[in-house]
Each structure stands twice: as C-alpha cells, then as structure tokens.
Amino acid sequence: MLALRLTRSAHPAVQLRRLLVAAASAGTGFLLLCALGHALGHPDTPAASTLRLAWCAAPLAATVYFAIAVARTDPGTRPRPGLSAVGLGPARLMAVSAATTALSCALGSVLALLVFLHLRGDLTGMPFDGAATDFLAAGRPLPLPAALTLLSLVPLSASAAVAVALRPREPGAGAAPAARSYGRFGAYRRTTVRESFGAYGRFGKQFGAAARVRRPAVAAPVPEGAADDGAESPAGVPPAGASAAPAGLPWGIAVLAAGLAVEAFASRTGAGSSPGDRPAALLGLALASVGLALAGPGLTHLCGRLLQTVRPGALRLLAGRVLMAEASRVGRPLGVVCAVISAAYAMASVQDGRDASSGPLVTLGVLLVAGCTVATLLTAAVEAKQARAGTTAALRRLGAPTATLRRAAALRAGALLALFGPLTLAVAELSAWPLAG
Structure with a gap:
C-alpha cells in the first residue's frame, strides 16, 4: 500500500x-x-x-x-533524516x-x-x-x-x-575494530602505553600529542556525491588527484583484447560459415563487448585527467575534476552503450536475412536493448546532476556564472564523445571484420 x-x-x-x-x-x-x-x-x-x-x-x-x-x-x-522515526x-x-x-x-x-x-x-x-x-x-x-x-x-x-x-550498507563494515584498553579510572584508551604515576593529572596529557594540534572549529561540509578518498575544496570541487581511478580499466582492456583475439581465431578456423555456426566468434564478440563496458569508468576518469593537462584554465579544471569524480557513475552506463553499439554494428554487417520471419523480433530486440541502455545513460546523468547539486549551489554562491557551468557541461560531453566515439567505431570494425571472414 x-x-x-x-x-x-x-x-x-x-x-x-x-x-x-x-x-x-x-x-x-x-x-x-x-x-x-x-x-x-x-x-x-x-x-x-x-x-x-x-x-x-x-x-x-x-x-x-x-x-x-x-x-x-x-x-x-x-x-532522508527523520524517516526512521x-x-x-x-x-x-x-x-x-x-x-x-x-x-x-x-x-x-x-x-x-x-x-x-x-x-x-x-x-x-x-x-x-x-x-x-x-x-x-x-x-x-x-x-x-x-x-x-x-x-x-x-x-x-x-x-x-x-x-x-539499494540494500543498506554499514559504513566501514569490513574494517576490524581496534583493540580497546582502559586507562586510569576506567577511561577508554586506544593505546596500551604505560603511564607514570601522576601523569594523567597533568593538563592535556590524556589527550595525546595529536589532540593538541590546532584544528579548525567547523569542518567544511562535503557535498553529496563527492569523492570519499580526498579532501574537498571550499567550493566542493575535488582537488587534483582526490578521486581515485577506477580499477576496471586494465581488466577491460585485457578482456577486450581477448575477445578480439578469439574472433580472429574463429575467423581463421571457420572461414566461409555464418556466425551462427561459429560459437567462438559470438563468444569473442561478447567478450569484446564486456571488455568495452568494463573499461568505461576508467576511460571516463582518463578523459577527465586529459582535460586538465597542459596548463588548464578554470573551465577545463572544473570539467575534468567533475568527470573524475563521476567516472564510476557515468562511465559504466556509457561503456555499456558503446558496447551495445559496437555489437549491433558487428551483427548488422554480417546479417544475411535468411530467416525473414524473425526480422521483426530481431528489430524489436535491438531497439529494446539500445533504448534501455541509452535511457540508463540519461538516467545516470540525471543522478549525477542530483548528486552534485550541493557543489553547483556552492559554486553559484561563490559567484560562478551560469554560463560557465553550462560550458563546463558541454566540454565534458564533447570530451567524452571525442574519446568514446572513435573507440566504439574502431571496436565495431575490428569485431565485424572477423565475423565477415
């Protein structure tokens, strides 16, 4: 209900x-x-x-x-706060x-x-x-x-x-709890160093040397969706190197190369037969698509780094750091879209049309897969926009013009298109060539 x-x-x-x-x-x-x-x-x-x-x-x-x-x-x-009550x-x-x-x-x-x-x-x-x-x-x-x-x-x-x-995840659930020890008068301590008599009574001794370091009174709020492994600037934009690179790029490239190699081997052993009669060729195409999808977050992070090379200005710096921070959220569906496009191009290039009765169903299936992947990419873009709403608000409070934010968004889209477009066409051509052989 x-x-x-x-x-x-x-x-x-x-x-x-x-x-x-x-x-x-x-x-x-x-x-x-x-x-x-x-x-x-x-x-x-x-x-x-x-x-x-x-x-x-x-x-x-x-x-x-x-x-x-x-x-x-x-x-x-x-x-949201208050709903648990x-x-x-x-x-x-x-x-x-x-x-x-x-x-x-x-x-x-x-x-x-x-x-x-x-x-x-x-x-x-x-x-x-x-x-x-x-x-x-x-x-x-x-x-x-x-x-x-x-x-x-x-x-x-x-x-x-x-x-x-969407299952609830406990923060730091995998970390082992630190050993708890007791100091004088039952006070909780995180160390087992013995104290001399009367040392606890001296002012500041119970806090340790790290507690006497001067800290800011109020910590800057971290906007939702920001990187967790680095400090935030006052504007909410992650500093250079704050966003860790996704770990899927080497695996994606390896799986992509393995898929293309399997396709090439299948084209040599089964020349002249249709792709349906060569399961190894279809397996290679599937591996190439999976590799391209796995490499999506890493390529998006790499694209953000390339935007910040050779004396970047404020516009390229903002666009590059946002891409690095959103590499996992946007790069994964983008890689899936590129994988679907390359696989559809490779299959369409070898389609002989012998089974005319299944033509409408094949068209429906291709449109369904392509539509779902593109809609997933657009939905991920909406999620990323919602996640950096705090960052955008902070930039506007600091006086950033709206036109600058729009130009940064256009620069991000252009950079992704310039990187993933030729890559998708190259993978599609390399996948279609062994299938057609």
Missing part, C-alpha cells in the same frame, strides 16, 4: 521513467512469449526455440539494468523501491500478455490477415503456467536486482 501511495504522488518525470520501465518490461515479455510460441509451433526443432529463448537474455539484462538506474534516481524512496528506515525504503519496481514491471508483463493474445486472435479476430503466425502458435492452446512463468522473470529479476543494489 505504501508503494502504491508513493507511486501515485511522484513527480511527473519520475512517473515517466517508471512508464519507460513498464514499456521495456512489456517488450521483453513479448519476446519471451514469442519464443514460447515458436516452441509450440515447431516442436520438431527444439534447438532453434532454445536459441530464441537464449537471445532474450540480452533484452532481459538491459531491462533490469534500466530498472536499477530508475530506482536509484527515485526521490520518493531516498533515505516513523518506521521508514533504509531497509524499509529499499523494500518499497523493490515493490515499486515490481509493480512497474508487472504492468508491462500484463500489457505484453494482452498484446500477444490479441495477435494470436484469442481476444478478437486474427489481425493483419494472419501474418507473422510463425512465432505466435495461432490455433494451438497456450499453456498458461508456462506463459506466466516467463512473464514473471522480468518483475522478479528487476525487484531482486533493485533490492541488492
């Missing part, structure tokens, strides 16, 4: 993102039902039906990834967010079932003069338990993924 109330009272932009999740869930559910229909209509070719069902894993993963991004930017389920702690808000995601995906699954039944002619007459009945299994009874099982994959997977991504 609480999830329904929060859903109804949300901002129109939040409602639009939830409707997009429902639309993605509807598309994925329809593809799953089409795989079931192909299995019902072609019981003598179970391998082809299994392959169609396996290809639905990509739209399913893209839909779940998009649902996680939408749940992270939902302001209604964000922990009324029973809305982090765990409860996480459960509400998972329930809201399940409701959106369930709405899409119901819509997919209605469209599938309508195209089969179960609700009304057969539309489109009975065309495209190859994957609808028209005239055959539809097993309802199997259909409901397939339709439940998207809501269950999305809600479970949201619950795992």
